[in-house]
Structures are given as C-alpha cells and as structure tokens.
Amino acid sequence: MEAILRVENLTYTYSAGTPFEHSAVEGINLTVLPGEFLGIIGHTGSGKSTLMQQLNGLLKPTAGRIYLDGRDIWSEPKEIRKVRFRVGLVFQYPEYQLFEETVYKDIAFGPTNMGLSDGEIDRRVRDAAAFVGLSEEQLFSSPFELSGGQKRRAAIAGVIAMEPEVLILDEPTAGLDPRGRDRILEQIRDYHREKGTTVILVSHSMEEIARNVDRIAVLHRGHTYMDGTPAQVFARAEELMSIGLDVPQVTKVALALREKGVDVDPSVCTVEALRQELLTLKGGGGAC
Amino acid sequence: MLKDITLGQYFPGDTPVHRLDPRTKIICVVLYIVALFCAKWFVSYGVIIAVLTLCVCLSRVPLRALSRGLRPVYIIVAFTALMNLFFTAGEPVSDLPVLRYISQTGVYTALFMVLRIVLLITGTFLLTYTTSPIALTDALDQLLAPLKKLRVPVHELTLMMSLALRFIPTLIEETDKIMSAQKARGADFESGNLIRRAKALIPILVPLFVSAFRRADELATAMECRCYHGGEGRTALYVLRYRAADYAVLASFVLLAAGQIVLGRLGW
Ligand SMILES: Nc1ncnc2c1ncn2[C@@H]1O[C@H](COP(=O)(O)OP(=O)(O)OP(=O)(O)O)[C@@H](O)[C@H]1O
Ligand SMILES: [Mg+2]
Numbered sequence: 001m002e003a004i005l006r007v008e009n010l011t012y013t014y015s016a017g018t019p020f021e022h023s024a025v026e027g028i029n030l031t032v033l034p035g036e037f038l039g040i041i042g043h044t045g046s047g048k049s050t051l052m053q054q055l056n057g058l059l060k061p062t063a064g065r066i067y068l069d070g071r072d073i074w075s076e077p078k079e080i081r082k083v084r085f086r087v088g089l090v091f092q093y094p095e096y097q098l099f100e101e102t103v104y105k106d107i108a109f110g111p112t113n114m115g116l117s118d119g120e121i122d123r124r125v126r127d128a129a130a131f132v133g134l135s136e137e138q139l140f141s142s143p144f145e146l147s148g149g150q151k152r153r154a155a156i157a158g159v160i161a162m163e164p165e166v167l168i169l170d171e172p173t174a175g176l177d178p179r180g181r182d183r184i185l186e187q188i189r190d191y192h193r194e195k196g197t198t199v200i201l202v203s204h205s206m207e208e209i210a211r212n213v214d215r216i217a218v219l220h221r222g223h224t225y226m227d228g229t230p231a232q233v234f235a236r237a238e239e240l241m242s243i244g245l246d247v248p249q250v251t252k253v254a255l256a257l258r259e260k261g262v263d264v265d266p267s268v269c270t271v272e273a274l275r276q277e278l279l280t281l282k283g284g285g286g287a288c
Numbered sequence: 289m290l291k292d293i294t295l296g297q298y299f300p301g302d303t304p305v306h307r308l309d310p311r312t313k314i315i316c317v318v319l320y321i322v323a324l325f326c327a328k329w330f331v332s333y334g335v336i337i338a339v340l341t342l343c344v345c346l347s348r349v350p351l352r353a354l355s356r357g358l359r360p361v362y363i364i365v366a367f368t369a370l371m372n373l374f375f376t377a378g379e380p381v382s383d384l385p386v387l388r389y390i391s392q393t394g395v396y397t398a399l400f401m402v403l404r405i406v407l408l409i410t411g412t413f414l415l416t417y418t419t420s421p422i423a424l425t426d427a428l429d430q431l432l433a434p435l436k437k438l439r440v441p442v443h444e445l446t447l448m449m450s451l452a453l454r455f456i457p458t459l460i461e462e463t464d465k466i467m468s469a470q471k472a473r474g475a476d477f478e479s480g481n482l483i484r485r486a487k488a489l490i491p492i493l494v495p496l497f498v499s500a501f502r503r504a505d506e507l508a509t510a511m512e513c514r515c516y517h518g519g520e521g522r523t524a525l526y527v528l529r530y531r532a533a534d535y536a537v538l539a540s541f542v543l544l545a546a547g548q549i550v551l552g553r554l555g556w
Contacts, residue, residue: 058468081474089472096462097469099494109491113474144498158473 002070004198005032005055005087005166010064012050024050026222027064032166032200037192039209039230040202042219043244048202049092051219052168055200056087068166085114088164092171094155098143103134103154106143110162128161131191133183149180156184160191166198167191173208185212210234210248210269218245235267250274297353298420304533305347305418310427312534317415319541324407326545326552333403335551339544340411349417357413358406365405372398425450429519430528443519451507459500466495 007030014022024047032038042048053059055066057073057080066073073083088110091097100106107128111121129139132153138146143154156172169188173181189212192199203209209216209230216233218226220243226233233240237247237255247255250271254264264281268274300306305313320339327333344354358365376398378391416424429446436442467477470491477488 053468056472058471081476084472085474091465091469091472094469096499097466097491097495099491099498109470109475110473113476162473 001033003031003067004034004069005030006067006070007031007051007055008065008067010051010054010066011062012047012054012059013062014050016062023062024222025054028219028222028224030217030224030227032198034165034198035196036198037189037212037214038198038200039213039216040200040219041204041206041209041216041245042225043204046219047222048219049170052089052170052200052202055166055168056089057083058089085110085162086164087166087168088159088162090156090159090167090169090172092174094158094172095148095151098151098155098158101142102140103129103143103146104139106154107139107158107161110158114162124161124163125157128157131160132157132187149176149184152176152180153184153187156188163195164197166200168200168202170202171204172201173203173205181208188212204245206240206246207248210251218243230269231265231267233267234269237266297417299349299353299417300420301348301418303346303348303418305343305414307533308537309528309530309534310419310423311431311528312530312538313415313419314424314427314431316537316541317412319545320411321408323541323545323548324404324411326548327400327404328552329556331556332548332551333400333407335544335548336407337403340407340414343414344410347414347418349414353417354410354413358409361405361409365402368401368405369398372401421453422450425453426524426528443522447519455500455503458503459496462499463492463496466492 007028010025010028010030011023012025014020014024028047028051040048040051050059054061057066060074068083068086073080098106100109104125107125108121111124116124125139134150134153134157138150138154143151146154152172156169160167172184172188176184185208188199188201191197201209201213213230216226216228216230217224218233218240225243226236226239234247234251237251240247248269250273251266251269254266254268254274254277257264258266262281264274264277268277320336324336327336344351373394374389376391376394378393381387381390381392381395419427425446428449429443432440432442432446467475471477475488475491477485480488
C-alpha cells in the first residue's frame with residue numbers, strides 16, 4: 001500500500017549555531033499507511049513533540065524530507081497551510097489555545113480558516129462536537145466555563161472539525177483522571193473506526209498505547225528505537241525497560257508467569273489476550 | 289524565533305567580574321557613565337576604552353554577544369553620526385562637492401557621539417551579561433533602601449521587577465506555543481492588510497492573557513502559602529557582602545570618575 005506519510009532521515013536541531021545547539025530528532029525514518037492507527041511512544045524529551053510538529057509543517061526540518069501522499073511538503077513553502085489542514089495536530093495541553101466567546105466559535109476557527117461555506121462549517125462543528133461528546137448546551141457556553149477535561153475535548157474537536165486525513169494527537173490524555181482518559185481514548189478509537197482516518201497517538205503510557213494502536217514506534221533520544229506491532233514491541237520488554245519505558249501490567253504478569261515456568265507468549269498486551277492464552281494452555285474451555 | 293530577542297541576557301560564568309558584589313557593579317556602572325559623560329577628547333575617551341576593554345577581557349563575555357546588544361541601536365548611531373557630521377557649524381574640511389558641508393568640528397563631534405553611545409551601551413550590557421537578574425534586583429533593593437524613608441515602595445518595585453524578569457522567558461515560550469497551536473488550525477499571521485493582521489492576533493492574545501492571569505494567581509497563592517508578607521523584616525538567604533576586591537574596584541572607579549572630571553576640565 002502507498003504510504004500516506006513518509007519520513008526520510010529527518011533531523012531537527014534547536015538553536016543551531018549557538019552554544020545551546022541541541023538535536024532533538026536525528027535521522028528518523030518512518031512510514032505511515034492510510035487508515036493506520038500508529039502509536040508513538042518515548043521517554044520525556046525523546047523528541048516526540050518535535051517530530052510531530054514537523055509532520056504538519058510547523059517546524060521546518062534541519063535535514064531530511066517528509067512526503068505527504070508522495071509529495072514533499074516543503075516543495076512549495078507557500079502552500080504549507082494546506083498541509084496543516086490535511087495533517088491535523090492536536091498539541092500537548094491543547095486547552096490553553098481556546099480563545100473564542102463560545103465553544104462553537106472556537107471549534108469553527110479551523111474550518112473558517114479553510115474558507116468553507118457556512119453550512120459546511122456548521123455541519124463539521126456539530127459532527128466534531130458529537131464525536132468528542134460535547135452537548136448542545138456546552139457548545140454555546142464560554143470555553144472558559146468548562147472543566148479541564150471538557151476543555152481538552154473542545155480543543156480536540158477544533159482539530160477534528162478540519163477533517164484532516166491524518167490526525168495527530170500529542171499526549172491527549174496528559175493530566176486527566178483515569179475516567180476522563182479512558183473516555184477520550186474511546187472517542188478517538190471510535191473516530192478512527194468510523195472515519196477510517198489515519199491517526200497518530202503520542203503517549204508515554206504503554207497501557208494506553210497497547211490497547212489502541214495497530215503499530216508502535218518507540219523513540220529514544222531522537223532515534224527510532226523500535227518499530228512494529230504491539231506484540232513485536234512488547235516481546236522485547238526487557239529492552240524497553242532498559243531505556244526507562246514501562247510495559248503494560250499484563251505483559252509484566254506474562255513475563256512473571258514465564259519465569260515460573262508457565263509457557264505463555266510474553267508479548268500479550270491486553271487482559272483479554274492473556275486470558276485466551278491461559279485458557280488455551282489449560283486445555284481450552286472452563287473458567288480460569 | 290521569538291526566543292532570539294535578548295533582554296540583557298545573562299551569561300553564567302565564574303570570572304572576577306562575575307564574582308563582584310552586584311551592588312559594586314551597579315555603582316561602578318553609574319560611575320562609569322559619569323566618567324563617560326565627562327570625556328571630551330581623545331585622551332579621556334582612550335582611558336574609558338581601556339577600562340572597558342579590561343573589564344570585557346576579564347569577564348570573558350564573547351564579543352559577538354556584546355555586538356548583538358548593539359544591533360537595535362545601529363540606526364540611532366548612524367543617524368546621530370550623520371546629523372552631527374552635516375549640521376555642526378565650523379570650518380569646512382575641504383571645498384570638494386560633498387565635503388563642503390562637513391566641518392572639522394562636525395567630524396570630531398560625530399566620532400565622539402558614536403563612541404559615547406557605543407561605550408554607554410556596551411558598558412551597561414556588560415553589567416547585565418555578568419550579573420543574574422535576581423542578583424541585580426537584590427542589589428537594587430538594598431541600594432535603594434534609603435528611599436524607603438521617603439515612602440517609596442522600594443521592595444515592591446524590585447519584587448515586581450524580578451517577577452517580570454522571571455516571567456518574560458516563560459511568556460515568550462508560551463506565545464511561541466500558542467502561535468504554533470493556532471497555526472496548526474490554519475491561522476495566518478503573515479498575509480492580509482493591517483486590520484486583518486491585527487485581527488489575527490486575537491487568537492494569540494486571548495489565551496496569552498488568560499494564562500498570564502492564571503499564572504499570576506497561582507504565583508500569589510504559592511507565595512502566600514510560604515508566608516510571604518511583604519518586605520517588612522524580611523531577611524535574605526544569601527546575604528550580600530562587600531569583600532576586599534569590591535572596595536578596590538569601587539575605589540578605582542571613583543578615581544576614574546574623578547580623573548575624568550579633571551581631564552574634562554582640561555579639555556583633553
Ligand atoms: N523550543 C525548544 N528550544 C530548544 N530545545 C527544545 C525546544 N523544545 C524542545 N526542546 C528539546 O528537544 C528535546 C525533545 O523535546 P520534545 O518536546 O520533542 O520531547 P517530547 O518527547 O515531546 O517530551 P515530552 O514527553 O516531555 O512531551 C528535549 O530535550 C527538549 O529539551
Ligand atoms: Mg511532547
């Protein structure tokens with residue numbers, strides 16, 4: 001399948017040419033297929049946000065290229081705004097970017113910038129609000145009256161409303177309570193399933209990534225450290241732990257079981273999968 | 289990109305200049321300015337240049353950083369030079385077409401004006417390059433303490449100053465972030481006429497103000513939680529103390545200023 005996003009040898013250096021020079025991303029190669037749900041995971045400061053801001057042209061790579069649908073996004077620097085409409089990026093802590101009088105107007109900011117008709121804007125705003133679970137009443141209240149989690153959802157809706165082909169979410173659940181976190185993830189998952197959009201989810205929680213994505217790329221000090229399906233990645237649990245990343249609880253249980261001599265697949269990453277695994281081992285059927 | 293603005297950026301270091309008491313440095317800069325404004329002719333400017341060069345060498349502040357500080361005033365310097373060059377009355381330099389309008393005194397005035405501005409800015413920048421903002425405000429707080437008798441709220445003013453200095457980088461960073469976030473939603477800050485551009489700032493300014501107020505609020509709470517109750521009876525963790533070197537440097541700068549006054553009188 002033709003890749004929707006292809007990253008070649010991407011390097012980004014902050015404050016180049018000063019004593020504070022610092023390479024946040026070094027020679028990264030990455031391919032994203034259409035309709036894929038990709039997880040990016042890495043330690044604090046591993047360059048995740050820097051990489052993501054280059055994918056939609058907010059940062060210009062120091063070296064390397066980014067192809068969107070086979071076209072270099074910087075081939076026409078004047079057209080970079082169009083790239084931003086096609087690759088929607090939800091920033092880390094996006095609630096701080098809300099500014100309009102009503103949530104409705106704020107969500108409409110992106111579509112309005114795209115120059116769409118009023119009817120189309122209205123449809124998109126309502127669709128996006130429905131996806132993130134904002135009620136009609138909330139839609140016409142001030143964004144500053146919402147709770148933290150609701151603000152976060154309003155901000156995510158603001159990007160979804162542009163109906164980008166690739167939706168990037170940079171740590172959408174940071175600083176939320178477990179329930180708020182699960183709800184947002186669930187809504188993102190639904191959105192991905194219904195729209196078939198390519199989604200890139202950045203996170204440093206393994207649990208979160210494990211349960212949602214098709215493929216995981218692990219970043220470490222600006223390099224891609226691993227790239228594969230969750231099962232492939234978690235099969236190398238020890239390496240992950242050696243670079244300071246956690247593995248899902250279930251994987252830890254499976255690892256512990258193996259040490260005790262139970263022959264389970266160490267790469268299971270959901271409770272359901274481990275259950276199945278154990279049931280098969282027991283000889284199928286019956287409760288555990 | 290907004291990060292490139294320097295506001296008297298501090299260059300950490302451990303040189304004799306860095307180690308001086310910040311109060312000494314402030315007083316010296318004041319004396320230096322007095323000395324500079326008394327300078328009249330080559331001899332006195334030469335003395336000032338020698339003193340400044342010595343301080344710069346001792347401080348190990350890169351020359352590039354110093355010249356960067358001068359960048360915003362290039363135009364003013366050029367303008368002053370031209371004005372003095374062409375509009376000072378006196379004997380023309382020669383009677384060739386353009387040179388006819390330039391008087392000999394004009395050349396000297398222009399040269400000394402440019403020198404004066406450059407030396408003034410470099411000298412004061414050296415202070416901010418070698419003294420951390422916190423040390424500066426602490427020093428100001430103490431130097432201005434006598435004004436408290438006149439009911440000038442010195443402590444409040446210096447506190448405001450150090451808070452502002454502390455939050456400028458934060459606000460710049462925040463502005464950068466908000467700008468990126470709005471650009472990701474297709475905001476366009478670069479095209480359109482003046483009104484459109486001004487309007488394009490709203491999506492940046494509103495979140496920026498909201499967060500600035502939130503920060504101010506949080507800071508106030510945090511300070512109260514730690515029992516901050518104004519400057520009354522407040523003591524410092526690191527007490528500023530003059531040492532032998534400070535007295536020596538102070539004495540030299542007093543000498544410098546006095547010497548310059550004499551040189552100025554003599555017209556050297
Ligand atoms: N504006 C900037 N100027 C200079 N250095 C920066 C800037 N932004 C990030 N960095 C540096 O680049 C590196 C990567 O930062 P980045 O924000 O991409 O990390 P991250 O993986 O997103 O981390 P986190 O999980 O904390 O969000 C860090 O070492 C950081 O210090
Ligand atoms: Mg980040």
